[in-house]
Each structure stands twice: as structure tokens, then as C-alpha cells.
Amino acid sequence: MLRGFLVIFLLCTIAIIAVFGFRGQKSTGSPLEIFPDMVRQMKVRAQAPLNFFADGRGSRLPVGGTVPIGYEMPKPETTTSLAAAVGPYTHPRAGFSAGTDYYNTGKMGDHWGTGIPVAVTRELMERGQQRFNITCAMCHGAAAEGNGITKQYGLATVVSLQDERIRKMSDGEIFNTITNGKNTMMAYGPNVIIADRWAIIAYLRALQRNQNAAIADVPEEHRPELEKK
Numbered sequence: 001m002l003r004g005f006l007v008i009f010l011l012c013t014i015a016i017i018a019v020f021g022f023r024g025q026k027s028t029g030s031p032l033e034i035f036p037d038m039v040r041q042m043k044v045r046a047q048a049p050l051n052f053f054a055d056g057r058g059s060r061l062p063v064g065g066t067v068p069i070g071y072e073m074p075k076p077e078t079t080t081s082l083a084a085a086v087g088p089y090t091h092p093r094a095g096f097s098a099g100t101d102y103y104n105t106g107k108m109g110d111h112w113g114t115g116i117p118v119a120v121t122r123e124l125m126e127r128g129q130q131r132f133n134i135t136c137a138m139c140h141g142a143a144a145e146g147n148g149i150t151k152q153y154g155l156a157t158v159v160s161l162q163d164e165r166i167r168k169m170s171d172g173e174i175f176n177t178i179t180n181g182k183n184t185m186m187a188y189g190p191n192v193i194i195a196d197r198w199a200i201i202a203y204l205r206a207l208q209r210n211q212n213a214a215i216a217d218v219p220e221e222h223r224p225e226l227e228k229k
């Protein structure tokens with residue numbers, strides 16, 4: 001009994017001295033690396049010199065024409081009527097630049113604003129249709145009824161944009177949903193330039209209207225054609 005205690009006491013003493021006893025002593029030897037993981041790598045360090053390149057610098061200049069996120073998109077060389085009408089390229093604040101005004105945030109003061117802050121033309125709608133079909137339709141469906149292809153693959157939470165709630169939602173809030181996402185919908189701000197977001201909203205409004213149209217929306221002279229069908 002006593003011997004057992006003595007052995008344990010001795011082992012504890014050795015362990016305590018091993019852990020705490022020699023602290024503070026510096027060693028000039030390299031530390032023991034049991035698992036070096038990826039501590040030392042052959043890589044270029046930012047801002048550090050490197051002999052590999054002729055100019056002796058490790059850092060490289062960005063490729064010509066690189067546009068940093070948050071800056072203006074380059075203007076196309078030919079200004080087509082589409083670009084002129086749509087405005088993404090001609091608008092002085094095109095691209096991803098983030099101001100604090102309605103055009104950039106969808107907010108008027110502390111509240112969501114409403115209205116399309118660019119001229120709504122046929123070109124804008126066509127642009128919106130194209131962008132909607134590329135960016136939104138696979139989830140929300142071509143008619144925005146929440147029945148895109150992803151539904152069949154398990155994305156069950158996609159909402160119908162034909163819902164009363166979304167039809168009544170302000171343009172600014174929809175702009176914000178596109179920009180920053182919502183719950184399970186990811187943000188499309190980094191993919192869709194601001195002018196295109198507004199084009200999408202304009203087109204979405206048209207979709208909402210054509211799925212909820214009343215006979216009164218049809219000009220009188222065209223109503224007989226509808227009745228025939």
C-alpha cells in the first residue's frame with residue numbers, strides 16, 4: 001500500500017518537474033516537429049522579394065483590364081442602342097459600386113423605396129428578361145411561380161414571386177433581396193450589376209402583372225380576341 005503510494009508520488013513528482021521544472025530555459029536547437037503540417041511551404045510571400053521573376057519582386061501586377069470589385073465596369077468600345085438604353089454601361093454609377101442612395105441600396109432614408117430608378121424601355125425589359133432567365137428562373141421558374149428546375153432537386157423553400165406578398169413588396173426590398181439574399185437564397189449582388197438588378201425587377205413586375213391580369217387590363221378593342229379563345 002505504502003509502496004504503491006510512493007511509486008505514484010515519485011511518478012507525479014517527475015511529471016510535474018518535467019512539465020514545469022525546466023520552463024524558461026531557451027534552446028537554440030530547432031524545435032521538434034512531429035507533425036509539420038504545412039508550416040513551411042514553397043510559396044510567394046506577399047510584398048517579399050523573390051529571385052524567380054526578372055524584376056526580383058514576388059508580387060505580380062494584375063492582368064491588364066482587371067476590374068476590382070466595387071469599381072465601375074469598363075465601357076464597351078461600341079455603344080449600341082441596347083447599352084445606351086439599358087444604362088449598365090452608360091450609367092455613371094454602373095457596376096458594383098455601393099453608394100448610399102436609392103439606386104444603390106433600394107432604400108429611401110430608413111425605408112424601402114419603390115419605383116425603378118432608370119428609364120423603363122423595351123430594351124430594359126428585354127435585358128431584364130434575359131437576366132431573369134439566366135439568374136433567377138432556375139429557382140423561381142420562368143413565370144416566377146416558384147417552380148424552377150431546382151425544386152425537383154430538393155430546393156423546397158423557393159417561394160413563388162407571384163404571391164400577393166411579393167407583388168406588394170416594394171421594389172427596393174426586392175432589390176435588397178437580389179443584392180444580399182434572404183434566408184436560403186444566396187446573394188446575387190456580386191454576380192449581377194446594379195443596373196441589371198433594376199432591369200430584373202422591372203421584368204419581374206411585368207411577369208407579376210401578366211399572371212394576375214384582369215380583363216380590364218386589356219384594351220377594349222382586343223377583348224373580343226380573348227373571348228374567342
Ligand code: HEC
Nearest residue numbers: 135136139157158159166174177178182183184185188200
Ligand atoms: C438558387 C435558387 C435561387 C435563385 C437563383 C434565386 N432565388 Fe430568390 N429565393 C430563393 C429561395 C429559396 C427563397 C426563399 C427564401 C426564404 O427562405 O425566405 C427566395 C426568395 C426570394 C424573394 C422573396 C424574399 C422575401 O422577402 O421573402 C424574392 C423577391 C426573390 N427570391 C427574388 C429573386 C430574384 C429577383 C432572383 C434573381 C436575381 C432570385 N430570387 C434568384 C431561391 C433563389
